[in-house]
Amino acid sequence: xxKITQTQPGMFVQEKExxxxxxxxxxxxxxxxxxxxxQPSSGEMIFLIYQGSYDEQNATEGRxxxxxxxxxxxxxxxxxxxxxxxxAMYFCAMRGNTGGFKTIFGAGTRLFVKA
Amino acid sequence: xxxxxxxxxxKITETGRQxxxxxxxxxxHSYMFWYRQDLGHGLRLIYYSAAAxxxxxxxxxxxxxxxxxxxxxxxxxxESATRSQTSVYFCASSARDSTNEKLFxxxxxxxxxx
Numbered sequence: 001x002x003k004i005t006q007t008q009p010g011m012f013v014q015e016k017e018x019x020x021x022x023x024x025x026x027x028x029x030x031x032x033x034x035x036x037x038x039q040p041s042s043g044e045m046i047f048l049i050y051q052g053s054y055d056e057q058n059a060t061e062g063r064x065x066x067x068x069x070x071x072x073x074x075x076x077x078x079x080x081x082x083x084x085x086x087x088a089m090y091f092c093a094m095r096g097n098t099g100g101f102k103t104i105f106g107a108g109t110r111l112f113v114k115a
Numbered sequence: 116x117x118x119x120x121x122x123x124x125x126k127i128t129e130t131g132r133q134x135x136x137x138x139x140x141x142x143x144h145s146y147m148f149w150y151r152q153d154l155g156h157g158l159r160l161i162y163y164s165a166a167a168x169x170x171x172x173x174x175x176x177x178x179x180x181x182x183x184x185x186x187x188x189x190x191x192x193x194e195s196a197t198r199s200q201t202s203v204y205f206c207a208s209s210a211r212d213s214t215n216e217k218l219f220x221x222x223x224x225x226x227x228x229x
Contacts, residue, residue: 006157033214045205045220052215091157095214100165101146102173103209103218107157 002027004092004106012112013082020067021077021109023092029053032096034075035103036066039089048090051075079111087113118142121206121221128196129229136191136224138206146209147189148218149173149181151202158205164189165212196228 003026013019025034036048051059051066059066067076079086089110095103119140128134138147145166150158150173160173162181170181178200180192193200204224209216 004157009155029214031214033216035217037218043203043223045207045218047217050215050217093158093218095216097212097214100163100171101209101212101214101216102160102163102171103148103207104160104174105150105158107155 002029002094002096002098002104004094004104006092006106006109008109009107010110010112012114013079015084015113015115016081018078018080019082019111021079021090021092021111023075023077023106025073025075025092025094027073027094027096027098029096029098032094034066034068035093035095036064036075036077037091037093037105039091039108040085041088045091049077082113084113084115087111119206119208119219119221121204121224123224124222125225127227127229130197131195134193134196134226136193136204136206136226138189138191138221140187140189140208140219142208142210142219143186144208144210144219145186145212146216147183148207148209149179149189149191150205150207151175151200152205152223153202161191161204193226198228200226201228202226
């Protein structure tokens with residue numbers, strides 16, 4: 001069975017500092033994708049970044065990078081130079097190819113950026 | 116408007132009533148999904164569909180029914196609503212059979228079962 005674990009219910013970070021949000025996953029699929037989504041207080045779900053299981057380099061998208069450690073089954077999100085607008089809920093997700101390409105999510109981490 | 120739309124945005128119902136949440140997408144995406152979001156649980160997959168007339172159970176399917184007679188529509192029905200089904204429901208879609216396909220989400224339906 002596939003599973004996503006986010007062990008940090010809440011995190012605080014000082015504005016302009018970097019922060020790492022943890023995500024570990026479990027799957028028996030050889031091919032899978034890992035995603036991070038942001039949910040601000042408005043409730044919308046915003047795609048941030050994607051990492052494929054066969055990608056050798058860590059994904060980056062602007063201030064977001066994904067620290068992918070395949071052997072440890074971890075896919076941590078790193079946000080550099082935090083901004084007040086980064087305060088939101090962050091979800092790690094995985095899409096495998098067993099059982100119909102469904103996407104499952106972790107419980108989320110709420111990030112608070114302090115001025 | 117193009118995209119993925121959910122209706123209603125808010126719904127209050129009583130225990131035992133049937134309620135249907137609607138989801139419509141204009142992209143002709145193959146895959147559609149229903150999630151519920153609850154504090155401490157993140158988003159949990161209820162049902163998903165790979166194409167019209169193909170549906171499958173997710174992580175928490177009990178008490179829910181789906182159908183997909185047309186590619187663009189994926190309604191979710193609570194046959195006899197219970198208080199534990201009070202939640203925010205998100206519909207999502209993705210284009211293809213691939214592990215690199217991100218999800219496109221609707222705005223969500225906030226359902227309260229009294």
